Amino acid sequence: MIASGHISAIVVTSSTPLWYATRATGLVALVLLTGSMAMGLLSSVRFQRPDWPRFVTLGLHRNLSLLALAFTVVHVLTTVLDSFVAIPLQDAFIPFISSYRPIWLGLGAIALTALCVLAITGLTLWRLALAWPARPVASTAGLVVVVLVLIASGAWLRAGPLAPGWSARSGTHSSSQARAEPPPHRERR
Numbered sequence: 001m002i003a004s005g006h007i008s009a010i011v012v013t014s015s016t017p018l019w020y021a022t023r024a025t026g027l028v029a030l031v032l033l034t035g036s037m038a039m040g041l042l043s044s045v046r047f048q049r050p051d052w053p054r055f056v057t058l059g060l061h062r063n064l065s066l067l068a069l070a071f072t073v074v075h076v077l078t079t080v081l082d083s084f085v086a087i088p089l090q091d092a093f094i095p096f097i098s099s100y101r102p103i104w105l106g107l108g109a110i111a112l113t114a115l116c117v118l119a120i121t122g123l124t125l126w127r128l129a130l131a132w133p134a135r136p137v138a139s140t141a142g143l144v145v146v147v148l149v150l151i152a153s154g155a156w157l158r159a160g161p162l163a164p165g166w167s168a169r170s171g172t173h174s175s176s177q178a179r180a181e182p183p184p185h186r187e188r189r
Helices: 017-044 054-081 091-092 102-110 114-131 136-159 174-180
Strands: none
Touching: 017 054, 017 114, 114 136
């Protein structure tokens, strides 16, 4: 932006507590949801240690689930109340309908993260492997579903968020894109 002969840049940041609370509670909720799901899968295969009674595993699963729910509610409320961007309540629950960065807010609404998906996929495969002798057909069907979901997710990532120009298609403002794009490669002479 040029104002009275001086060149200045507009930096979009926020120092409001809601901005920080939204990001922090979203991350904590994601970790807690992953932990809760992992504990549920471990409980379903009756995983236990001699020094770790089953009621402790079930109690931990229940408490992680409640904490995840609480952090998710706070994350949604701080997102809606934050004045950085106007995000209506329905945008927090219905993926991909937002007028502000619909793809990214949609992904936030369905919360896909590679490490969390990897952990849950591993535990699901372990559960299917343990169920194999008793239920080979159901275990095979579960394995096919897991593989198809991973293939579809990988294809979508490659065609979507990992593809060049994705930030423009997802609704990222052009001034933010310029900062996010790497500088063009120049040959040294």
